[in-house]
Amino acid sequence: MPTYAVTGATGRLGRLVIGQLLDTGVPAADIAAIVRSPEKAADLAARGVEIRKATYDDPSTLPGAVAGVRRLLLISGDTPGQRVAQHTAVIEAAKLAGVERLVYTSILKADTTTNPLAPEHKATEEVLAASGLTYTVLRNGWYTENYTDQLPQYLGSGTILGATGGSKVSAATRADYAAAAVAALTREEDGNAVYELGGTAFTFDELAETVTEVTGTTVVHRDLSAAELASALENVGLDAGTAGFVAALDHSIAIGELATDSDDLSRLIGRPTTPLRDAVRAARA
Template structure:
């Protein structure tokens, strides 16, 4: 059985490769597909097969998926172009005779008002129409997404957002990766749609408490209106389109688009999902270590002067 991960060179993809190996899949039965295969050279050294392909290059995808039995399609990062790109992967999978495809989607993609949902909804429809046996993995937010929030709060003491009391059922990227790997290797998940999320939903007051512990200073969550938030983001240097997008995501969160905490992911993992405090502290420490190593390599101080 040959297992392929499309999008293997990204953060989630690399963790899926780790999980597949941890689950006992032979390295030679794993195909890592991505644009820059140098990013998985450490896995290649272990025996994993790397194949270069861009989601926009159907011909390269046909070659990359040759001989693959089960495929994980990690959603692309180019918002606005993903439907066409994902179609290329799905069509190539069908051409190659892939027997199963799992796709990383968004929470309640078929009904959500989340700004990112439409591309995922369209991709889910294409997966179903392909007639390839499938599973849809609707991942909630990644806890690691809040590292930048913590980094900013370290210097400002504030977390500013327009999501009010909205709650987020995040889990760590490693949780989602292990869940995807377990779905990929087992044959009991065909036809399933899984709402993957953390066991507990949290709000920004709780986030501020966690960040306070991580950065070693008191951090406060400041609620602002959508209009005020756009002005703040624009003054910080974001263009109007990006500022509007961020505010829209906050509005979605305020309206409950990310609040669905449930035990689906933890059931598949066979363990609880990683709590916010643990996941964010680990991700923050990794980011700090990476930044310090980069600064040392460049002969620069690792803290602002």
């Protein structure tokens, strides 16, 4: 039976976690990848990882997916409005299966932030706390890839639009967060734990300066109000709801909710987090 299991294992974070588990010397036979579409996990199966089919939306598939697992990484779902029910189903299956520790990917400052993504994470944390399971909550900050994935747009327009009011965001790379998940799964720890995770904070001005330095193309940051940003996003094709949602996320940055002084991430992974410059270089390459 596998020691470790990862939900959403063919997603961008899940793949990194499994890859890093293997790279740290965990035998493939000790890892189960819980996936919705096994055909998308053929590469993992080829490395000897056990593939278990299950979906968050069908609770009947989950007990078999976590059977025999000692430590489970629950990567949060990607369907707004359904996450709490989905996560609860996994938590209940884990409890029935006798999972020793459940690791959950939450959001930075989940219990206090006004970030519109936070309520479902906060509710999941409450379900987990009431479950009786031993758990680790990884309150992940923003991914640096939220920005580096937009590099072509930045370079094409010469502008980074934002509504952050000059505030900082403690983003870290997906690989850094994956390393934290691996550490949480494999380390020996007593009781429950909650970690506030983020990298070295930067402003959007610093993001623009870094993009300019790395690429040689001048990119500037244009700071707007949340309403102005929403309007600008609608003008480039986003629907009103999505534009307002993105602007609300930037407002959360503006009031300091996506910055942290915590060094939990670097302590968990045993090294400094990936510098913004290196992440931009990798995206450029």
